[in-house]
Amino acid sequence: MTDITTEKARIGAPSAQPFINGFTEEGESLSPLNAAESKAPLAGEAVKRHSHGGGVGVPDSSRAGRLTSYKLADFKPLTGMEEDWRFTPLKRLRGLHTEVLTGAAPAVSVTAPDSVKVETVGRDDRRIGSAAIPEDRVSANAWENFTEATVITVPSEVQVDGEVSVLLTGQGTDASAQHVVIVAEKFSKSVVVLDHQGTAVVSENIEILVEDGAQLTVISLQEWNDDAVHASSQQAKLGRDAKFKHIVVSLGGDLVRVTPSARFTAPGAEVELFGLYFADAGQHLEQRLFVDHAVANCKSNVLYKGALQGRNAHTVWVGDVLIRKEAEGTDTYEANRNLVLTDGARADSVPNLEIETGLIAGAGHASATGRFDDQHLFYLMARGIPEEVARRLVVRGFLNEIIQKINVPAIEERLTEAVERELAATNH
Amino acid sequence: MSTLEIKDLHVSIDTEQGTKEILKGVSLTIRTGETHAIMGPNGSGKSTLASTIAGHPRYKVTSGTITLDGEDVLAMSVDERARAGLFLAMQYPVEVPGVSMTNFLRTAKTAIDGEAPKLRTWTKDVKAAMAQLRIDADFTQRNVNEGFSGGEKKRVEILQLELFKPKFAILDETDSGLDVDALKVVSEGVNRAHGEGNMGTLLITHYTRILRYIKPDFVHVFVDGQVVEEGGPELADRLEDEGYDRYATGAGAATIAAASAAAQA
Numbered sequence: 001m002t003d004i005t006t007e008k009a010r011i012g013a014p015s016a017q018p019f020i021n022g023f024t025e026e027g028e029s030l031s032p033l034n035a036a037e038s039k040a041p042l043a044g045e046a047v048k049r050h051s052h053g054g055g056v057g058v059p060d061s062s063r064a065g066r067l068t069s070y071k072l073a074d075f076k077p078l079t080g081m082e083e084d085w086r087f088t089p090l091k092r093l094r095g096l097h098t099e100v101l102t103g104a105a106p107a108v109s110v111t112a113p114d115s116v117k118v119e120t121v122g123r124d125d126r127r128i129g130s131a132a133i134p135e136d137r138v139s140a141n142a143w144e145n146f147t148e149a150t151v152i153t154v155p156s157e158v159q160v161d162g163e164v165s166v167l168l169t170g171q172g173t174d175a176s177a178q179h180v181v182i183v184a185e186k187f188s189k190s191v192v193v194l195d196h197q198g199t200a201v202v203s204e205n206i207e208i209l210v211e212d213g214a215q216l217t218v219i220s221l222q223e224w225n226d227d228a229v230h231a232s233s234q235q236a237k238l239g240r241d242a243k244f245k246h247i248v249v250s251l252g253g254d255l256v257r258v259t260p261s262a263r264f265t266a267p268g269a270e271v272e273l274f275g276l277y278f279a280d281a282g283q284h285l286e287q288r289l290f291v292d293h294a295v296a297n298c299k300s301n302v303l304y305k306g307a308l309q310g311r312n313a314h315t316v317w318v319g320d321v322l323i324r325k326e327a328e329g330t331d332t333y334e335a336n337r338n339l340v341l342t343d344g345a346r347a348d349s350v351p352n353l354e355i356e357t358g359l360i361a362g363a364g365h366a367s368a369t370g371r372f373d374d375q376h377l378f379y380l381m382a383r384g385i386p387e388e389v390a391r392r393l394v395v396r397g398f399l400n401e402i403i404q405k406i407n408v409p410a411i412e413e414r415l416t417e418a419v420e421r422e423l424a425a426t427n428h
Numbered sequence: 429m430s431t432l433e434i435k436d437l438h439v440s441i442d443t444e445q446g447t448k449e450i451l452k453g454v455s456l457t458i459r460t461g462e463t464h465a466i467m468g469p470n471g472s473g474k475s476t477l478a479s480t481i482a483g484h485p486r487y488k489v490t491s492g493t494i495t496l497d498g499e500d501v502l503a504m505s506v507d508e509r510a511r512a513g514l515f516l517a518m519q520y521p522v523e524v525p526g527v528s529m530t531n532f533l534r535t536a537k538t539a540i541d542g543e544a545p546k547l548r549t550w551t552k553d554v555k556a557a558m559a560q561l562r563i564d565a566d567f568t569q570r571n572v573n574e575g576f577s578g579g580e581k582k583r584v585e586i587l588q589l590e591l592f593k594p595k596f597a598i599l600d601e602t603d604s605g606l607d608v609d610a611l612k613v614v615s616e617g618v619n620r621a622h623g624e625g626n627m628g629t630l631l632i633t634h635y636t637r638i639l640r641y642i643k644p645d646f647v648h649v650f651v652d653g654q655v656v657e658e659g660g661p662e663l664a665d666r667l668e669d670e671g672y673d674r675y676a677t678g679a680g681a682a683t684i685a686a687a688s689a690a691a692q693a
Contacts, residue, residue: 374485376524378484378485378506378522379518379522379572380527381505381506381510382482382483382506382507382509382516383532383536383539383540383588383592384507384510384511384536384539384540385535385536385539386539387505387507389535389539390507393527393531393532393535394524396526397524397525397526397527397528397531397571398526399526401526
């Protein structure tokens with residue numbers, strides 16, 4: 001819309017051996033203290049381990065150095081000064097970072113074709129921890145406190161007609177923990193919708209395993225009531241030639257913080273991460289994503305679009321894309337667009353791209369935050385379109401790009417209506 | 429039969445150097461069926477006149493009037509003016525991301541007519557008008573002006589002119605940046621719209637070239653925010669031969685230079 005900055009990074013072949021450990025000719029790439037544990041620690045034996053960030057006294061400037069652990073005790077109490085919490089108003093987390101999460105978790109109701117297996121399992125189920133490891137205190141708190149998990153399995157080679165619908169209905173304002181595992185087995189094809197509604201204070205871990213050759217779409221809808229507080233870590237692990245599409249839609253809730261990540265474990269896989277958010281007065285909607293190119297020849301494409309209106313509407317988008325040394329042939333692009341509709345709203349947008357090898361197909365990032373443009377308005381009004389209609393036309397068009405990616409007509413329709421309702425609120 | 433009447437119009441803009449008067453008393457009357465050409469050097473205020481009629485917020489009317497069949501145009505909002513029957517084909521049409529041409533054209537037509545066009549005939553009308561202007565059918569799926577070339581944008585402006593059927597069309601340097609083929613296509617479109625007999629045309633141009641395809645009934649020469657000479661089509665021929673230089677001697681070369689400088693600013 002305005003001031004679009006696009007940076008395409010194409011770096012030449014790296015030198016054979018760095019002169020100083022941890023440094024390349026591009027400068028500091030990784031904390032040397034961290035190098036030994038720089039591989040993504042996931043599943044299997046990694047479950048019992050944890051990695052610390054940059055170590056004592058070393059800031060975790062690289063996303064690779066972020067502390068990950070299944071144990072709450074490994075994460076220090078939050079101060080709000082941490083890089084990954086600096087935009088979040090901790091006071092409004094309503095204890096998700098400090099309390100024992102014993103409240104009733106949102107009720108889970110799954111509607112799925114018979115070919116899909118739905119189970120409720122205990123903490124000791126072998127699939128727990130197969131795709132995710134907490135990366136922050138709130139996520140670890142949920143991991144420590146959840147009592148049962150929902151496991152949804154799309155069996156090998158099954159192509160699911162229609163979508164698997166997971167309705168998560170909040171049970172009130174007691175701080176709670178939720179756990180969902182989605183397994184798309186080899187060569188399966190499916191769409192899973194996580195539909196968050198009602199009132200909840202919940203920290204949620206969603207594990208997503210996309211096995212070799214599987215194609216999975218996960219759509220996470222946050223249409224909470226106005227008083228809901230929701231932190232959701234949604235981590236996907238991708239096998240060879242897997243295709244994963246992830247769409248986050250955050251409209252409702254007082255504070256919603258979604259942290260999706262995608263980790264490549266074998267070549268040939270592709271991820272698309274899309275997001276749409278619309279913040280009204282006083283709402284805090286945060287999205288922090290991480291794409292971990294840990295192996296060669298994978299592709300990622302990220303696009304998040306947000307609209308803001310009203311006093312103290314606040315959105316945060318942080319996009320971390322890491323191309324590790326091993327990830328030659330990577331092709332990645334990430335972009336965030338925000339449209340600020342009124343005074344008094346704030347959009348933070350931070351695209352981070354770390355590149356540890358020059359032998360890549362492409363890497364780019366872009367961010368643009370624009371006001372609703374007077375020139376657009378004049379053009380449309382000069383064609384007889386009233387201001388109110390013109391404004392809707394532009395916002396609807398802006399967000400429609402994401403809605404169109406969903407490809408589930410009923411949900412597309414529902415979201416289009418939801419956006420209309422948000423826009424109608426502009427008048428007040 | 430409609431009349432668009434501009435009387436002693438004074439218009440200023442706010443610049444970093446303070447308020448600057450661009451139009452210094454312009455009077456002009458256009459009736460249905462007439463084509464008026466406004467010609468003049470860069471910075472003479474031609475485009476300011478066009479934008480002021482359309483109601484662009486940048487331009488402040490300090491005195492004078494604009495009326496459409498006696499109604500006070502200056503009291504109307506931008507969209508009200510369009511609905512009253514004024515159409516501005518813009519010099520630099522704006523790209524509107526996210527809004528498809530189809531959606532835009534239908535929304536505008538609905539606003540102007542006060543009711544939604546009948547779907548079947550509307551689609552046919554749009555298709556036919558596009559074909560005549562040699563606009564590819566797939567443009568309807570694209571976002572308004574997004575990624576269009578300069579010539580495509582101008583053709584899409586004329587497409588709107590033909591579809592919206594205004595009482596008065598103001599063409600703000602629609603010819604600039606067009607090659608001869610595109611110029612012909614665009615001119616034919618204007619002539620078709622004008623030929624229906626319900627429209628008056630105000631053609632603003634720097635060059636005489638377009639006047640070979642669109643025949644004006646009246647020619648007004650603008651210099652430094654004022655009409656310095658008026659006449660019939662023969663005045664355009666004279667301008668083609670002599671250029672604007674002779675007005676420079678009358679008004680003073682410095683004025684022209686200052687006006688040009690202002691236009692650059």
